[in-house]
Amino acid sequence: GSPVAPPEFVREARAELSTREEQLRWIHSSLSDAESRRVFNDLMSYRLTGDYRFMESYVTRLSDQYFEPFLGALNDSTFVDCGGFDGDTTEEFVRRYPQYRKVFLFEPSATNIDKAKARLDRVRDIEFVPLGVSDHEEVLSFDSGSGSACAVSEMGDSRIRLVSLDHYTDDCFSFVKMDLEGWESRALKGAEHHIQNDKPILAIAVYHHISDFWQIPEFVLSLHPDYKIYLRHYTEGWSESVMYFVP
Numbered sequence: 001g002s003p004v005a006p007p008e009f010v011r012e013a014r015a016e017l018s019t020r021e022e023q024l025r026w027i028h029s030s031l032s033d034a035e036s037r038r039v040f041n042d043l044m045s046y047r048l049t050g051d052y053r054f055m056e057s058y059v060t061r062l063s064d065q066y067f068e069p070f071l072g073a074l075n076d077s078t079f080v081d082c083g084g085f086d087g088d089t090t091e092e093f094v095r096r097y098p099q100y101r102k103v104f105l106f107e108p109s110a111t112n113i114d115k116a117k118a119r120l121d122r123v124r125d126i127e128f129v130p131l132g133v134s135d136h137e138e139v140l141s142f143d144s145g146s147g148s149a150c151a152v153s154e155m156g157d158s159r160i161r162l163v164s165l166d167h168y169t170d171d172c173f174s175f176v177k178m179d180l181e182g183w184e185s186r187a188l189k190g191a192e193h194h195i196q197n198d199k200p201i202l203a204i205a206v207y208h209h210i211s212d213f214w215q216i217p218e219f220v221l222s223l224h225p226d227y228k229i230y231l232r233h234y235t236e237g238w239s240e241s242v243m244y245f246v247p
Contacts, residue, residue, distance in 0.1 A: 013047035075099040077174030087116030108132035108160035134162040135189035164190030182208035207241040
């Protein structure tokens with residue numbers, strides 16, 4: 001009953017979810033534990049209503065984002081950080097798993113990747129890749145001045161080159177993280193062969209588009225139907241929902 005218009009994330013949910021009962025029931029039943037199903041129910045309820053009471057049990061815990069106990073031991077693993085920003089996630093990865101094999105850090109913003117290099121200056125075996133990731137090689141406009149929210153945008157102030165993970169390297173991947181401001185589906189399609197052949201753990205941000213909550217698992221399970229799926233959330237608002245695919 002508020003005279004204030006609902007925010008964009010609520011308007012999007014109401015428009016999208018009204019015809020998606022089948023997809024909602026499918027992904028809910030596909031989640032691998034009760035905590036994932038609770039998180040899913042809370043997020044869908046919050047996105048439909050904007051009622052913050054659905055988020056009362058959540059806290060901001062960004063240092064835990066992408067690193068959950070159900071992932072198991074990640075020592076001797078090759079980590080692919082897509083949307084590496086200033087190196088914060090890679091820094092947490094190498095702190096938690098000092099016996100890692102190698103890290104690929106993809107970040108198309110020149111400012112951000114310089115910050116990542118400075119932050120990780122004394123860290124071994126990191127390949128800094130000043131490119132974005134997509135389903136094929138292309139050059140697009142990019143909004144480079146938005147910090148961690150830098151994204152492909154027609155109104156962008158710079159041009160960036162994007163590549164597919166499948167064409168960039170043949171190295172075997174163990175763990176792939178993606179937070180690409182809505183570009184995750186495209187990037188996953190560009191990693192199809194790695195997913196099929198390496199069967200890595202995947203930690204994929206699904207909060208940018210509500211349709212990603214079912215479209216991303218549909219694609220991943222089409223490649224490997226036996227992945228276990230988990231969902232966790234890392235803030236008190238609508239952002240920072242991560243879906244995990246664990247072989």
